Amino acid sequence: MSAHRAPIRRFSKMILVYILALLATAFFAFPIFWMITASLKSDQSITTYPPVWVFAPTLQNYVKLVEELGIMKMFINSAVIVGLSTCLAMVCGTLAAYALARFDIRNKQLIAFEVLSIRMLPPIVSVVPMFILARWLGVFDTYWLLIAAYALSGLPFVVWVMRVFIQDIPQSIEEAALIDGCSRLEAFWRVMLPLLLPGLAATMVIVFMFAWNEFLLASMLTSNAAKTLPVIAANTLNAKSIAWGMASAAGVIMSLPVVVLVLLMQRYLVRGLTLGAVKG
């Protein structure tokens, strides 16, 4: 009897699991779907009720973003600022991570936790002194200010994640290189670096993501010349008539690079996001 029923029970359990999984996915996917379709709708069809599901897609929102708001400039701003700050954080952070992983330094643990404390610092707290100092130094609304700020906020990720990646490479590999005739620098360059590349790329994507998506500092520390994408996207809602289509299009443009990059580098995502504490 029960032997007869078992497959049926297993089958209905599977159906149930699939339904739950699809419902969950739908909950998380629907707003994204809605954003993409809204960006392809004309302003009239966005504000029709009940909502239209079938419509003639148009790129006019994207065209308007480029032509009326000059979004290309913000895109370049974002790319330059985020790109340079990511590189800066990667270089400073990886050097520090190497030192913390391989050298005998006094108060190592303390230094590591000092770096970690930056991760805890809310930007709304640091933005005021940065604002005052930036005006005073004349770097307000320049690339440099945001580059420095984003490099700083990326630093704890790089230091902690890269430290774990470096510790994961057996010391003996590096020592073998020293014995085989490399200097310390050559050993790092020729042996360690190739092994660290996946980790570096994964960390870089995460630092990039947080800087690319950052809004608070960007909106307070720029006024015009160094505006980034999130700021201009927020501004589309500031206008007297709210341009939903353009706002959605800006949302798509902003989110696309991060989504693509992160999904490509999914393998080390967990490790990166937890600053090396959890293995993915």
Place this chain on the structure above:
Amino acid sequence: MTDSISTAKVGGDKAQRAGERRAGLLLLTPAFVLMNVVGFFPMVYSLYISLTDYNPSHGGIARFVGLGNYAKAFFDLQYWHALGLTFVFVTLSVTSSLILAVLLSLLFNMRYPGFFLLRTIILIPMLITPIAVGIVWRVMMMPDLGVLNYILTVIGLQPQLWTSSSSTALLSIVLVDIWQWTPFMFLIVFAGISSLPKSPFEAAAIDGAGAIRVFFSITLPLLRPVIVIATLLRIVDAFRTYDAAFIMTRGGPDFATDLVSVYLQRVNFRVFDLGYGSALSWITLVILTVIILIFTKLSGFTRIISEKEGR
């Protein structure tokens, strides 16, 4: 005794050469400069500002007022209201997304065909720029034209006012926060679940433990370190939530979503009361630090980290 100490030492830092103590410090220098010049120096400066009445819109002359700003903050009901709201927001959002994440992890741990794809799709919300998240949810939550109310009507429920009513506004931005950050928790908890050892579960099966029993006495305790880490990171980030709230409500209606960061932004950049704003910032920072310390103490976070360090 001495033997074991010396082995530990040898195992740890093997690669020391003449002058390399200096090399180590040299490698730390760029990070150190960045940290202090961009990080700690402005914070110390902000401590100084908080003792003045600096306000650039009043001519920008800073008069020293001692602890005046802090005294003023003590009686600033608006600030304490914002702080209270933030507590409610963080608690609701973090707890719900944690529970959701654990449930999702259990569900997706069944590993049926196609689940990898669904899991990847579920990740996407955390990658979307928070400003864009605010925009799309604001579109969807429009009370008369929004798709959410349409869906509610279709399935026979009452349409809601969402962010337009002070009674549902906070819950609405909590919902958005859950939507965006449950994937983050899910990703980490799922990684934890997938790397659990098999043997305790096999032992439990042999002992005849039921599914719920297994979950509470094996799965959850084993997942604890992972959950603690994910929760800590989430608390830190939820506390600073600004972008979506700024886009969706600006603290309204009737200050129902006036989170600390929104309130601080208003004090600092609408009124430009920077001296007072700095004092509030410092109070907030101290409170956040205390919360984190309490959490790390209660959850054994430090022990988890030092176990990892010691491996």
Place this chain on the structure above:
Amino acid sequence: MGIQIRNVQKRFGAVTVVNGVSVDIADGEFFVMLGESGCGKTTTLRMVAGLELPTSGSIHINGKDVTFAEPRHRDIAMAFQDYGLYPNMTVFENIAFPLKIRKVPQADRRRKVEETAGRLGIADYLSRKPFQLSGGQRQRVSLARALVRNPKVFLMDEPLSNLDAKLRAVMRTEIKKLVSDLGITTIYVTHDQIEAMSMADRIAVMRRGDMVQVGSPLEIYDRPLTRFVADFMGSPPMNLFPASLKTPGRPTCQIQEFVDSIPDDEQALIAGRLDSTGQFSAGIRPEHLKLVQPGSAGSARAVVDFVEPLGQTTNVYLTAGETRFIAVTDRCNRQVGDVVGVYAPPEFVRVIAN
């Protein structure tokens, strides 16, 4: 020529890991440093390699002072416990790496790599990556990488300890043969006394940062200076009996019969090996004890506690009064509870410092 280690000391903070070690290693010698983990053997090796710097003392390799030289300027090769292979390179690239760094022309490189790989029997795996190899093959690759540039000195840090017992025995003979054919001066670190015995020209037994005894394998086996060395070498280890010298020329021992007729030259050693309380140990290897009729001349009475037949030999666990010890005999049919006489041939009884 060879390697001279002079008064080398290494401290990590307050902990002294190597405590003034001095030893001369001859050209072409196979020198083994033996000891438990944390005894300072690996640190000593790493100082010779230049991966660690001595706190004081000096190291000369082939007449050159290399105490503070970088590893690459020492003309040494090294094999690591975990092999230290470059995981992203193929076997060929791994072996060729030291040549590449030294800018050996490509054609020469290929020839040398193939030659060395052939000698170590890994010529078929040259295009594989390390993770596709078994432990034994990986160790061969690491040996090939070390040997490919004809180093003067070869340092090995427990190279066999990650292999299973059978493979370990094979590799032992292979390594020994390889380096003695090539005539390379070798320092080999291990905690395995069988490895040390079977491979070494000379063994240094280390303990707590000191070289307790340096000598040929048989010297160390036959004439251990201290209890530690006696206990460390041989399996089952040497039987050690507390003894003292109250009246000159008449040592007393727990089992008095064993020390009654110690030869004169061994007797003469006692004075030098007494500890501060006038105690020493009388030692005898289990295989030298003879089981005889109870009560026969010069024998001690003992009861059989436990019998462990090993096929060729038998371990017999014995108790005499309060004292427990082991005898290794040929195959025998002693039973638990048997009363036997135990005879220790005087020429095999050793005077050992505590």
